[in-house]
Amino acid sequence: MITEEDIRRLCRLARVEITAGEIADASAKLSSIVAMVDQLQAVDTKGVAPMAHPLDRAQRLRDDRVTETDRHELYQRNAPLVERDLYLVPKVIE
Amino acid sequence: MHDRTLTELAADLATKRVSAVELTKHFLARIERFDDALNCFVTVTADEALKQAKAADERRARGDATPLTGIPLAHKDIFCTAGVKTTCGSKMLDNFVAPYDATVIERFADAGAVMLGKTNMDEFAMGSSNETSYYGPVRNPWDHALVPGGSSGGSAAAVAARIATAATGTDTGGSIRQPAALSGITGIKPTYGRVSRYGMIAFASSLDQAGVLTQTAADAALLLEAIAGVDERDSTSLDEPVPRYSKTIDEPWEGVTIGVPENFFDTGLDADVASTIHAALKEYEKLGAKLKNLKLDYIHLSVPAYYVVAPAEASSNLSRFDGVRFGHRADDAIANDLTTFYMRNRGEGFGAEVKRRILTGTYVLSAGYFDAYYLQAQKVRKLISDDFARAFREVDLVAGPTSPSPAFGIGHKTSDPIEMYLNDIYTIGANLAGLPAMSLPCGFVRGLPVGLQLIAPPLAEGPLLKAAHHYQRGTDWHRRVPETYA
Numbered sequence: 289m290i291t292e293e294d295i296r297r298l299c300r301l302a303r304v305e306i307t308a309g310e311i312a313d314a315s316a317k318l319s320s321i322v323a324m325v326d327q328l329q330a331v332d333t334k335g336v337a338p339m340a341h342p343l344d345r346a347q348r349l350r351d352d353r354v355t356e357t358d359r360h361e362l363y364q365r366n367a368p369l370v371e372r373d374l375y376l377v378p379k380v381i382e
Numbered sequence: 383m384h385d386r387t388l389t390e391l392a393a394d395l396a397t398k399r400v401s402a403v404e405l406t407k408h409f410l411a412r413i414e415r416f417d418d419a420l421n422c423f424v425t426v427t428a429d430e431a432l433k434q435a436k437a438a439d440e441r442r443a444r445g446d447a448t449p450l451t452g453i454p455l456a457h458k459d460i461f462c463t464a465g466v467k468t469t470c471g472s473k474m475l476d477n478f479v480a481p482y483d484a485t486v487i488e489r490f491a492d493a494g495a496v497m498l499g500k501t502n503m504d505e506f507a508m509g510s511s512n513e514t515s516y517y518g519p520v521r522n523p524w525d526h527a528l529v530p531g532g533s534s535g536g537s538a539a540a541v542a543a544r545i546a547t548a549a550t551g552t553d554t555g556g557s558i559r560q561p562a563a564l565s566g567i568t569g570i571k572p573t574y575g576r577v578s579r580y581g582m583i584a585f586a587s588s589l590d591q592a593g594v595l596t597q598t599a600a601d602a603a604l605l606l607e608a609i610a611g612v613d614e615r616d617s618t619s620l621d622e623p624v625p626r627y628s629k630t631i632d633e634p635w636e637g638v639t640i641g642v643p644e645n646f647f648d649t650g651l652d653a654d655v656a657s658t659i660h661a662a663l664k665e666y667e668k669l670g671a672k673l674k675n676l677k678l679d680y681i682h683l684s685v686p687a688y689y690v691v692a693p694a695e696a697s698s699n700l701s702r703f704d705g706v707r708f709g710h711r712a713d714d715a716i717a718n719d720l721t722t723f724y725m726r727n728r729g730e731g732f733g734a735e736v737k738r739r740i741l742t743g744t745y746v747l748s749a750g751y752f753d754a755y756y757l758q759a760q761k762v763r764k765l766i767s768d769d770f771a772r773a774f775r776e777v778d779l780v781a782g783p784t785s786p787s788p789a790f791g792i793g794h795k796t797s798d799p800i801e802m803y804l805n806d807i808y809t810i811g812a813n814l815a816g817l818p819a820m821s822l823p824c825g826f827v828r829g830l831p832v833g834l835q836l837i838a839p840p841l842a843e844g845p846l847l848k849a850a851h852h853y854q855r856g857t858d859w860h861r862r863v864p865e866t867y868a
Binding site for chain 1 (some may be wrong): 478575614617625628648685689692697704705706709719722723729730732734738740741745746757759760762764798799803
């Protein structure tokens, strides 16, 4: 059971706002999802190693060299608010 | 010419029966005529497509064309396309113009293929009906009141209505195969890592894989050999040689054993779909395949395992969308403190289903729950994968239905997430185990197409495509087109 209080806590953790009117619905639907995935609890997995990669491969590493160039002008075209090449966000230091 | 397969059109281009410009104009005109009703495209790149087509004709005149030079394709709006809006079906990215091309896009461009536009999809690929898109639902060409499946719904409907020769898609839990089945076309999800994920907006990184939606297996073979292969920009892409699938599909097909899991024919399966699948399996017997019944002991747990692993990975992947460097920013967000700023941007930018998955992922990863949910799901995932590995010691392919029912009505399953999630009950296993799998048209139920699913061992795309190709040489289900679009 995921309570409305749980939903408010999860929203804050996940940095997602939902409206007051959506909370009851989110609580009901998340509860049904969690009840569905709870089937997993009954499975005996003693001695089973959790699967980290579908084909059991290790991550390939590349040489440690610089390959990226400065393209901030291009990237900042998508930015909501930029001033003197800097991304603007709310004031974080008083 | 729209009823011709990609393979046939490639031959037409090679023999100069048609030019790339003519072909592109033909498909752009069909998009113009039909897409208001279907809603397959988020963006149509008509001017750019004509430029690419002209360049393709010039390249062919110079004598250095590939089979795909001049072939018009549609791309799922999950692939970044330089200079072209890339939305992933979300308000969050409604204003996002990708600064670079995904590897899939780049490889098709290198081959000289033409991009018609970007196709509609469930928001961030989270959905099985295309109803979670910010741009509205896509309509099924067989019946406009029905969904085309999802999340690659725009791609599937575009190919089914023959307003694109073929389209790209991605498949995290069935998002290529299920819409292919519901729309009456062919779709392949390759082995995990077979195709680079670079520039493909991430949903669940250990499951996501790019593939194609086409009229035929032969078309899929031509496309897959152009995009598969290692990419140094995706460290999970597999460094394995890429066979010439378009050649290997024609090799003799014999001595093949197809495993039929009894669990794929459970009570949740539509009875008419079940008999259609059994008829398709009979057809395979006529082609010389041996059928063998088998049981997958843990496959019934694939939906619950998936709905822990996928939301967990999604909640992490989607944390990048914060409205700082790109993406949606709420009007007054900058006036707030930093936490409220993030919450407002994300609250407005994401739709209900995406929020639900993020919250589910946050829940299963939160302190005290990680072992019980995420770790346990990864262990069950291993059991499901071992099931398949055991089966493939005895059989060459596993076959069954792609989806439990034919296409359903728009709005019919939106109120109950669990009911929607169960649409992927037969497809999710291949994602959890990283296996290549296809859906191919195998008949009709109540006037709607049904898909047969084939699943193969890792990297066995060649044998998989060959099995589908041999079936399609003896049947014509894949050539059926809804009347309006014939």
